[in-house]
Structure formats: structure tokens, C-alpha cells
Amino acid sequence: MAEFKKFILGLIINPISGMGGSVGLKGTDGKKILNKAIQLGAQPNARHRAEELFNNLVPIRSRLKIISAPFMGAEVVRKLDFDYHIIHHFLFEKVDSIYDTTAQHTQIAAEKMKKIDDLRIILFVGGDGTARDVLDSVNMDKPCLGIPAGVKIYSSVFSLNPRTASDLITQFLWDEVPLKKSEVLDIDEEAYRQGRLVSKLYGYLLTPFNPSYSQGAKLGTPDSDLSNQEGIAKKIVENLKKDTFYLIGPGTTTKAITDALDLPKSVLGVDVLYNNKILAQDVNERQILELIKGKKSKIIVSPIGRQGFLFGRGNLQISAKVLKLVGVTNIIVISTRYKLHNILGQTLKLDTRSSETDNEFSGLYRVIVNYDEYRICKVQ
Structure with missing residues (x-):
């Protein structure tokens, strides 16, 4: 029986992404807002989004190896019995819970994944803020795909949802879809809370593209x-x-x-x-x-x-x-x-x-x- 080389994928979950949404805070950027979200009863949901994604990838589990980090994805792939490897950095050793993770942890994980030659794509679970953190480390040096879990999801680097993401990932791994320059947008959260939508283009990531599964950037009102x-x-x-x-x-x-x-x-x-x-x-x-x-x-x-x-x-x-x-x-x-x-x-x-x-x-x-x-x- 022929043995196939495994596809190597990176996984970065922003575990606090989206916590500000249901409690009306319009984002979770910054420790102060995170603490307020927790006080208002917000519950983390990003890990559940990642679990939904990887449950849909179970049919090709034997063909995948996942690179991830503590509290930022490793627990999900371990739970679902995927082959995985944990990246190491002294800052991760100081993390005791999901609430200790910051943008810096995302950037470090993305930087390490970018340098793995055989790694095919970096998957990140979060919102526009997470996309910016990945952009800061990866630029267009490695394909990426966002799985929406945040409050602000205006960028076109995201799939529609975890289910369509699994299809898009499979199509990409089997060379059935092209890569496309996709926009990374983010808005000023403080202005957003004051009722003003101030968005800015920060750059581009290379993402697999299928118009049925990929999200477009938000269109303004003329x-x-x-x-x-x-x-x-x-x-x-x-x-x-x-x-x-x-x-x-x-x-x-x-x-x-x-x-x-x-x-x-x-x-x-x-x-x-x-x-x-x-x-x-x-x-x-x-x-x-x-x-x-x-x-x-x-x-x-x-x-x-x-x-x-x-x-x-x-x-x-x-x-x-x-x-x-x-x-x-x-x-x-x-x-x-x-x-x-x-x-x-x-x-x-x-x-x-x-x-x-x-x-x-x-x-x-x-x-x-x-x-x-x-x-x-x-x-x-």
C-alpha cells in the first residue's frame, strides 16, 4: 500500500476572539476591554469554531499534520486525535490560561510557522485584529486563511464559516483552487464604540480563493x-x-x-x-x-x-x-x-x-x- 506524505498546516487560535460581541463591546482588543467582557459574562467561543473546522477535516485526518501552540490550537487537535507538533518559545511558557495570550503570541507563532518550508498554509481563527497580527509576521510569504470567530470581520482573508473553510482547505491542498491577494482591513475599535466606522487597509495576505467559500471585503454605502x-x-x-x-x-x-x-x-x-x-x-x-x-x-x-x-x-x-x-x-x-x-x-x-x-x-x-x-x- 502506497504511503503519502502528510500535508503540514499551521493553526493559530486567538482564544479570546469574539468575546466582546454578544455583550455589545464591538471587539476584544486590549486587556481593559477583555476584562470588561468577562465582567459582563462573555464566554470564549473561538476554540469551538476551530473544533467545528477540524471535525469537518476528520475525513482527511490521516493526511494532515498540524503545527500549533499551547492555548492557541494544540488542545483542539489533540482532542480530535490529529497528528500535531507544538512550537516552543519562552513566552508560551509564561501562559497559564487563554486570557494570558496576546497579539505578540499570535505574531510569534506565525513567524515560526512561516519559516517551516514544508508548511502549506497557516490557518488562524479570530477576527480582523488577528488577521493584522498574522500579516505583521507573514506578509505574503506563506498562504493563510482566516476562520471567522471575531466581532470585526471586514477583511476578505476569511472563509464564510468553519464548514466552508474545511472545503476550501481541502481544495487548496489538492491544488484545485488558486491563491489570491486578499485584503486585511481593520477598524478603530474606540471610534466603532462611539458609532463611527473608520476602516483602514493594512496590507494583503495570500489566501486560497473560491468565490463560493471565500468572504469579500465589506462594501460601503454610496x-x-x-x-x-x-x-x-x-x-x-x-x-x-x-x-x-x-x-x-x-x-x-x-x-x-x-x-x-x-x-x-x-x-x-x-x-x-x-x-x-x-x-x-x-x-x-x-x-x-x-x-x-x-x-x-x-x-x-x-x-x-x-x-x-x-x-x-x-x-x-x-x-x-x-x-x-x-x-x-x-x-x-x-x-x-x-x-x-x-x-x-x-x-x-x-x-x-x-x-x-x-x-x-x-x-x-x-x-x-x-x-x-x-x-x-x-x-x-
Whole structure:
């Protein structure tokens, strides 16, 4: 029986990535914000995302060897019985828990992996901040692929989710897809918390590319969309129900609704509207659950430009728990024509961090694209 040489892959998990999302902190960069997220009850989720990825790679497990670091991936591949090797550095010896890991640990791990000649690709689990740390060490010297786990995921270096990442990795290892220069974007978290989206291009990573599995960079909203947004807002306002809680997602398209009501809106947060009044702004998952439990409620959400995500990008406060409480029939999707036109296949996406919820909320949705104008779009 012929023996095949194993593919060597690098794995870096930012174990605290995404912890600020469900508690409404819009990121987890910096020790101060991490501590605040923990105080608010945030739970780490990045390792679960990595486990989902490697569970999907089990069919080719015998062909893989994983290079990783303590608290940053080694535990996942050990648990799932993958062949693995742990990289060593004196800074890793000082790490006693996931909360001791920093950007420097990511950079060191990426730097060491870059120097391994036979290593085919570096997989990193995190958000835009993690992508920047990998970029600082790797540049375009080694192929990389991001698995989304953070709050901020605007870069195009990411797969759509862990499941599609496993397919993309397999295709890359068997030379079925090309490499592409993909953007590493990040935003100013402090400005983000103040309701301003200030993004910057930091550079490029080489990533495997398949348009069905790869995420595009976020598309901004042009000024020409303003009248279209007003038409959508007018339709929504005319159909608001009495004694119903409306969770209004982030973005300028949803903000047009509160503008039409002459009400304030946190552009990058989730706000609660009830009987034409804003009850709460920039709420987190816990606050949402307390407000709507046992009450009639609906969610008004607009997909992220170009990427097409309804949930799982920039609105982690609307968690799987919240979605199940509201119900699939109470999701109102709105989008300008321009935004929808620039989403590949006009197919909208879910990445709620729960495969069960993603499957439950998949299907055909009516999308309001102007006053009395609709599209039927697939959500998956």
C-alpha cells in the first residue's frame, strides 16, 4: 500500500476572539476591554469554531499534520486525535490560561510557522485584529486563511464559516483552487464604540480563493442609496405593529427607519424600538433577552455590503438564543438595490456561531428593497 506524505498546516487560535460581541463591546482588543467582557459574562467561543473546522477535516485526518501552540490550537487537535507538533518559545511558557495570550503570541507563532518550508498554509481563527497580527509576521510569504470567530470581520482573508473553510482547505491542498491577494482591513475599535466606522487597509495576505467559500471585503454605502433607504424606511414605519418590540440592527439602512421617526439610533449597535419610541440603545445579548422574553418581537436587519451576512458579522448581540426566541417568521430583511446587486448571487448568509440555528433560519426570505418593491432571496 502506497504511503503519502502528510500535508503540514499551521493553526493559530486567538482564544479570546469574539468575546466582546454578544455583550455589545464591538471587539476584544486590549486587556481593559477583555476584562470588561468577562465582567459582563462573555464566554470564549473561538476554540469551538476551530473544533467545528477540524471535525469537518476528520475525513482527511490521516493526511494532515498540524503545527500549533499551547492555548492557541494544540488542545483542539489533540482532542480530535490529529497528528500535531507544538512550537516552543519562552513566552508560551509564561501562559497559564487563554486570557494570558496576546497579539505578540499570535505574531510569534506565525513567524515560526512561516519559516517551516514544508508548511502549506497557516490557518488562524479570530477576527480582523488577528488577521493584522498574522500579516505583521507573514506578509505574503506563506498562504493563510482566516476562520471567522471575531466581532470585526471586514477583511476578505476569511472563509464564510468553519464548514466552508474545511472545503476550501481541502481544495487548496489538492491544488484545485488558486491563491489570491486578499485584503486585511481593520477598524478603530474606540471610534466603532462611539458609532463611527473608520476602516483602514493594512496590507494583503495570500489566501486560497473560491468565490463560493471565500468572504469579500465589506462594501460601503454610496450617497446615491439615501433616497432608496428613505423609501424602505417609509414602508417599514407604515407597517410597525403596536405593542411589539423591534430589534433594529446596525447600519445606515436601518438608521433610516429611526431617522424617519425622528429618533436617535446607534449606527453600529442594536437598538430596541417599541410603540415608536427607542426603549434602549446599543443593547447586548443579555439585555435583549430580558426585554423580549415572553413578548411579541421582531428583528429588522440589513445584510453587510458585498459580504451578504445577515447575522454573525457586526451584530453578535443578536445571538442564536435571541433568534430562537424571536422566531424565523419575525425576521424583517431590508436592503437597498445597490447593496443587494453587489452580493454574489444575491444569496444572503448566516454565521450565528450555531450550525443548528444556521440551518433552522436558512430558506427563502422576502427582502424589502424600496417602497412596495421586494426581492425573494435565498438565505443560507
